[in-house]
Amino acid sequence: MLTQQRKHLLLDTLRREGRIVAADLSATLGLSEDTIRRDLRALAAQGLLQRVHGGALPASPAVANFAARSQLQMPGKQAIAAAAAAMVQPGQVMFIDGGTTCQQLALRLPPTLQATVVTHSPTIALALVEHPRIEVQLLGGRLFKHSVVAVGAATVEAIGRVRADLYFMGVTGISARVGLSTGDMEEAHVKRALMAQSAETWVLASAEKLHAASPYVIAPCSEATGLVVEPGTTDQAVAALTALGLALVRG
Structure with missing residues (x-):
């Protein structure tokens, strides 16, 4: 699975379920947790989610000015x-x-x-x-x-x-x-x-x-x-x- 495809999948999961649990997604997709955590870091840097221990939550839009x-x-x-x-x-x-x-x-x-x-x-x-x-x-x-x-x-x-x-x-x-x-x-x-x-x-x-x-x-x-x-x-x-x-x- 290409990087961009993984990121789209992560964001879709977040929208659908309200959170991402890296260990669960790793088992479901057959990907390493390191790969998922790397993608989560990249998405967090873009302001698209907020990383938490073990996964991610939606980033609040209320951080705007x-x-x-x-x-x-x-x-x-x-x-x-x-x-x-x-x-x-x-x-x-x-x-x-x-x-x-x-x-x-x-x-x-x-x-x-x-x-x-x-x-x-x-x-x-x-x-x-x-x-x-x-x-x-x-x-x-x-x-x-x-x-x-x-x-x-x-x-x-x-x-x-x-x-x-x-x-x-x-x-x-x-x-x-x-x-x-x-x-x-x-x-x-x-x-x-x-x-x-x-x-x-x-x-x-x-x-x-x-x-x-x-x-x-x-x-x-x-x-x-x-x-x-x-x-x-x-x-x-x-x-x-x-x-x-x-x-x-x-x-």
Whole structure:
């Protein structure tokens, strides 16, 4: 089998089954695991999949820059945002992550809501400028332009001085096997710090992020409180995640 034929077969398997197990595919195709791993490395370098121990998972399309992500699954993100906004109680302190779904959440917080939003995202802060009753605390640090968020030691230190009731987390990958992941190491550090300082962590999980993986793991899925998913998400689609104890809220 030619190299290009093998790669097409690998991608077809990934689309059909949602993952690649190198040992199983080796036995099925009569190819060495070394050959399959070499092909997986090449496909990962092209951004077509994410290698994990023993095989591969789909690469999340949510690692694109902020402008490109703004065009992904907008109706689904809006439904998730509305459901998340309805979870907030008066007087609560919440962390809101950066990202396009979190931006939609900020825009949907009720005008009568009195609460405090702590964020490392200038985009989230700007979305709340006209909100009459929400106090906004903007955390500083080095601006990571790709995601329009502050990162670095100064950001993590500032997070450590806050105790939040809720953290609405944005990720680029959610996998029962790999965990919650993102495309940048410093962002992963910041998200871990936000989780550690929050009583509850709710992951905003649009469809393209489910069962996908990105290079940098934030935490095991079981460390989050739950997922907020799109209205049409089936129980089967999230069964592996709810089996870990995650609560589920549909948009």
